Amino acid sequence: MxxxxxxxxxxxxxxxxxxxxxxxxxxxxxxxxxxxxxxxxxxxxxxxxxxxxxxxxxxxxxxxxxxxxxxxxxxxxxxxxxxxxxxxxxxxxxxxxxxxxxxxxxxxxxxxxxxxxxxxxxxxxxxxxxxxxxxxxxxxxxxxxxEAQSARQRAEENARLERGLLPPPLLDTSTVTVTTRYLPGAEQALLGGDFLDVVEDDDGLLHAVVGDVSGHGADAAALGVCLRIAWRSLVLAGHHGTELLRLMERLLLAERGTQPLFATCTLLTLDQQAATATLYLAGHHAPLLTTSEKTLEVSAGHGVALGIVPGRHDWPATVVPLPASGALTLYTDGLTEGHNGDAGGRLGIEGLLPLIDTTPSGDPAAHLDSLIRRTRALNAGRHTDDLAVLRLGWDFHPG
CATH class of the missing domain: 3.40.50.2300 (Response regulator)
Structure with missing residues (x-):
């Protein structure tokens, strides 16, 4: 040559x-x-x-x-x-x-x-x-x-996936403010297996889920859509807690076929009258509770991810008292697994909490956008993972 x-x-x-x-x-x-x-x-x-x-x-x-x-x-x-x-x-x-x-x-x-x-x-x-x-x-x-045709196809596929993975909240009388964000891990990538949803039942209880299917690509996204739709249907049919997770795991096992996929998720039921939130963690992070003073990770019992040990059904419930005014943030690991700038290592919950408390929080949407920009700037493209965030904010008034 x-x-x-x-x-x-x-x-x-x-x-x-x-x-x-x-x-x-x-x-x-x-x-x-x-x-x-x-x-x-x-x-x-x-x-x-x-x-x-x-x-x-x-x-x-x-x-x-x-x-x-x-x-x-x-x-x-x-x-x-x-x-x-x-x-x-x-x-x-x-x-x-x-x-x-x-x-x-x-x-x-x-x-x-x-x-x-x-x-x-x-x-x-x-x-x-x-x-x-x-x-x-x-x-x-x-x-x-x-490239233009490929971009159009990606946009069309993302739109279809977004309808399945990120539905509009199904609310009736709730005064809770729901703010969501979802970003694929890589530039111009398809949405992945992260999913989220919020619905209010006939009793006025607010139910939320954030989940993450292992892996990336179309298979993970398809399974995420199945789990999200199943969650909404089962919640509206009156299934909650351990029984709901058991049925979601049953669906996951049937839909994943021979693929070694599993899913983590956080289930949350917010009772506005009692000012409490009931949590079930299936291999997923605990939510973050923001008060007028600061943001802390909720202390909650952890259970196994769906599909890891089929039939174990070990998902303890945790009841969290809520302040009169505040917010709960549920998220997938794309928010914390990026790099922490020049400090070295992953951002983690220890690096995320100070960012939250130093990010202007007047407008929930602007707050999430700013927080995500800051975490991505610290990561500088070194780690790519999908990111889903669900923020529930409230201001309860007696009577």
Missing amino acids: TATLPHVGGIAADEPVYRILLIEDDDADALLVEELLHDTELRFELTTCASLAEARSELTARDVDCILLDLHLPDVSGTDAVTAVRAMTAHTAVIVLTGLSEKQAGSEAMAAGAQDYLVKGKVEAELLRRTVRYAVYRSHSERAAA
Whole structure:
């Protein structure tokens, strides 16, 4: 494999530098192509490989704008060469170099995915210049169109998942303020297996859940949707506490099939008349209780995650007295497992609590947005996990 330094011809300095990979095993032909490129007055960087294997290694290490491909290589030939190169880099311009006797090779190569073809011995500098520029322009247009289509598909899938994972709260007479936030772990990623929901039953009790299915991607998201819908249906049907968790675990076992998925969750029932919250923790974090003075993690009994030890059904209840004014925050571990800036290690609950108390809390939505921005700034992209947060705020008035 050989490489040349960038070549600058006698054209405008704002002309792009084309990164060109020549895959050609004949040294004489490779030299002719290089000389022709110099005559085009294109600005270019040229790397030459003598086989598909060398090219694969080069394409793994760096991006290129255009590939000049001979159809007869030591390890592949004909349209198989085009197919193999396109598989390695689907949106890079490919120009095939054919022999004088290969009348059909060029059109067959284009049918296999090449942008254009040139016949060796009949290529002039001007033709090569126009062919390279047009092929690169066309490949960039194809890539932009593919990325736009992919973005539309992600947006559509996220919208469908959001309807399943993040339904609007089902409230009637409750005066509790419900604020939610959900962010995928990576930029442009699909929503994952985190889920949350809030409903008010006929007795005026407010029920909430925040959960997290292990793993990422479509399977975790699909199971999260199933569990969230099951939770809402079961709560409205009158199931609560240990019985509710038992039925959710039964559904999880049926829906996960042979996949080793499990789920953690926090169930909360808020009684506004009694000013209490009843908690059940299935392998999940305890909520955070914010009062007029500070924010603390609620002390609560812990039980096993759903699907870890099927049939154990060990989920103790914890009743928490509530202040006249305050908030409970339920969240998934995307909020605490990121890095703690330059301090080293994970943020954890110890790092999160001071952030909450130093984040302006006048408006619940602005408070959550600011808190999430601060945790993500500290993490600086080093840890990626989905994040779901549910905040319930209240101001009870006697009588």
